Amino acid sequence: MVRARIFPGFVLLLLTVCWTPTYAQRTTVYPLVKTGGGGENYMHNFYLPPPASTPWRPSFSPDGKQIAFSMAGSIWRIGVDSDTAYELTASTTYDSSPVWSPDGRWIAYTADDNYQSVNLRLLNVATGETSALTVGSHVNVDPTWSPDGTRILYVSTAPNGRYQLYALTVKNGRPGQSTQLxxxxxxxxxxxxxxxxxxHIQPTVSPDGTKMIFVSNRGIPLGSGAIWQAPIQPNAMEKAQMILREETLYRTRPQWSPDGTRIVYSSHRGSQYSNLYVLPVDGGEPYQLTFGAWDHFEPRWSPDGKWIIYVSNQPGVSELRLLQVFGGKDRKVEIRKRVHRRPMGTLDVRVFDADTGLPTEARIYLRASDGKAYTPTNAYHRIGSRATHEDFFHTSGQFVLNVPEGETSIVAMKGFERLPVQTKLVVEAGDVTLIQLDLKRFTNLKAKGWYSGSDHIHMNYAGNLHNTPDNVLFMSAAEDIDMVGVKIANKDNRIFDHQYFSGAYDKRRSTSQRLISFGQEYRPPFHGHVNFINLTQHLISPFTTGYEGTAIESLYPSNTDMFLLGKKQGALTGYVHPFDRDPVSVGYAKARASQSMLLWAWSITLR
Incomplete structure (x- = not known):
């Protein structure tokens, strides 16, 4: 039963009945894209435009006074010295990656149709009208204008599902011929x-419009590729020159400087964090511009070359920052006010534990009337599965969120011992709707001596947000996980979160409610991934083997060797996802002989 009382500018809903969550039918994600190598997850999380509620993919206006960016599924603009953002698009697609035309009349951007396809669209800045630049079911991303405004270079999976570079002619806002490069x-x-x-991805055009710099893994065994320069013409790789070879993971996004002498790009250069670098356009030694134990990426020059707008995840979620190239001043672009181009209402949602009557952490699924997922600006927009459109976030027990007017659906969940609560409500423009969700426990395993746990958590691994131990504990509380096992592991040649190694469990960060430990996952690409629980002395090196073109290309040490090294430290060892592949029988036998455990990479119940 739902009780509602409406009075001027305010709505109160009290939910007293639990609904069964309704999930979308599973669909194939970007069905025409052929990634290969099992890398779909990394492509989705690192490369394709994110649907987050915080700002991404910025670019300067031609006069340098405005910044266009994506946020909450729309394109926005903000003045360089302003704190008010204005929404420029509002549709059922997740709009992102805006780039201003050289004359300032148009903004090209990407429009993601619920993880099925991504097409390019064009916004008339003066009228607010939008039109299609590409159509169909492929993925079309990374738009960038030629300096004369007659062409847009972009990346498309047409016609066969592989990422290729294209040049599209544009005249008076209308698309013309598209040429494959x-x-x-x-x-x-x-x-x-x-x-x-x-x-072949992430093109940027030289100031004279004759050349392009881009990222490609042509001839490279590891990562998304090196940085190349080539003429803008068909079969461009025949005359391409590699100007920097290093491992990249989709974040590079080079951009040619206005004076034509260098590029700015993002790189981790072997560390676990991405920073901004500048590099001569014909190659040379990179020079580092930013520093910090977080990521800096998506850089774009100001038209005069004096500033770089970029994205930082220092606060966890993304924020826009302006870096002075000569001088070093670095400041946040504050967004204190949002002016929407459509009627909006406000949700004020409270989640309670029905047994204690107190606010409680929870997982939230929320879909607004435009079919898109929305997230508070201080919450991590998580994607459990793009195939079932399971976008979600975690709440501490209360959140406030602006959404379009119309029907909105909300589901609150907390682990496996409480019934999910689901509701649908109509949001009125200009009104505040108060919603109370009560999570009722149907069993209490802790009272019976059983505790929930997950021993395969990667804190910073497959996304663009910056996670911390405190935030992992908060998320674990929302998932009702008592024992939190974070795995320190490699992603290609980076080792994430090694500084948090704790051995058995982290006494400083663990609480009376939950234990957190920082163990290790050994991730060879051939023999199956290995879990180490309760290492008592140190992390075990190497973190992987069999990576072609690196100093750890050999298949030695085997999993058997790693099991024995773990045993020397008294660790429990086993395969973390044993049914994804067939482990080497000898290694498995050795794991059993050393009285190790076969551990699941999912929430398990421990006694």
Missing amino acids: TEDHLFHNERLYFGAHDL
Whole structure:
């Protein structure tokens, strides 16, 4: 039963009945894209435009006074010295990656149709009208204008599902002929996470409009590729020159400087964090511009070359920052007010534990009337599964959120011992709607001596947000996880979160409610991934083997060797996702002989 009382500008809903959550039917994510190598997860999280409620993908206006960016599924603009953002698009697609035309009349951007396809659209800045630049079911991303405004270079998976560079002519806001600039090409084997087919992505155009710099893994076994320079013409790779070879993971996004002498780009250069670098356009030694134990990426020059707008995840979620190239001043672009182009209402949601009557942490699924997921500005927009449209976030027990007027659905969940609560309500423009969700416990396993746990959590691994131990504990509370096992592991040649290694469990960060530990996952690409629980002395090196083109290309040490090293420290060892592949029988036998445990990579119940 729902009781509602409406009075001027305010709505109160009290939910007293639990609904069964209704989930979308599973669909194939971007069905025409062929990634290969098992890397779909990394492509979705690192490369394709994110649907987050915080700002991403910024670019300057031609006069340098405005910044266009994506936020909450729309395109926005803000003055360089302002704190008020104005919404420019409002549709059923997740709009992102805006780039201003050189004359300032148009903004090209990407429109993601609920993880099925991504197309390019064009916004008339003066009228607010939008029109299609590309159509169909492929993925079209990374738009960038030529300096004369007659062409847009972009990346498309048309016609065969592989990422290729294209040039699209545009005249008076109308698309013309599209010319393919790169061709399909095979590597000599199936690259881990990236497949056998080369990709060509993230183009930027020289100031004279004749050349482009982009990222491609042509001839490279690891990562999304090196940085290349080539003429803007068909079969461009025939005349391409590699200007920087290093491992990249989709974040590079080079941009040519206005004076034509260098590029700015993002790189981790072997560390676990991405920073901004500048590099001569014909190659050379990179020079580092930013520093910090967080990520800096998506850089774009101001038209005069004096400033760089970029994205930082220092606060966890993303924020826009302006960096003075000569001088070093670095400041946040504050967004204190949002002016929407459509009627909006406000949700004030409270989640309670029905047994204690107190606010409680929970997982929240929320879909607004436009079919899109919305997240508070201080919450991590998580994607459990794009295939079932399971976008969610965690709440401490209360959140306030602006959503379009119309019907909104909300589901609150907390672990496996409480019934989910689901409701649908109509949001009125200009009104505040108060909602109370009561999570009722149907069993109490702790009272019976059983505790929930997850021993395969990667804190910073497959996304663009910055996670911390405190936030992991908060998320674990929302998931009702008592024993939190974070795995320190490699992603290619980076080792994430090694500084938090704690051995058995982290006495400083653990609480009376939950224990947190920082163990290790050994991730060779051939023999199956290995879990180490309760290492008592140190992390075990190497973190992986069998990476072609690196100093750890050998398949030694085997999993058997790693099991024995773990045993020397008194650790429990086992395969973390044993049914994804067939472990080497000898290694498995050794794991059993050393009285190790076969551990699942999902929430398990421990006694």
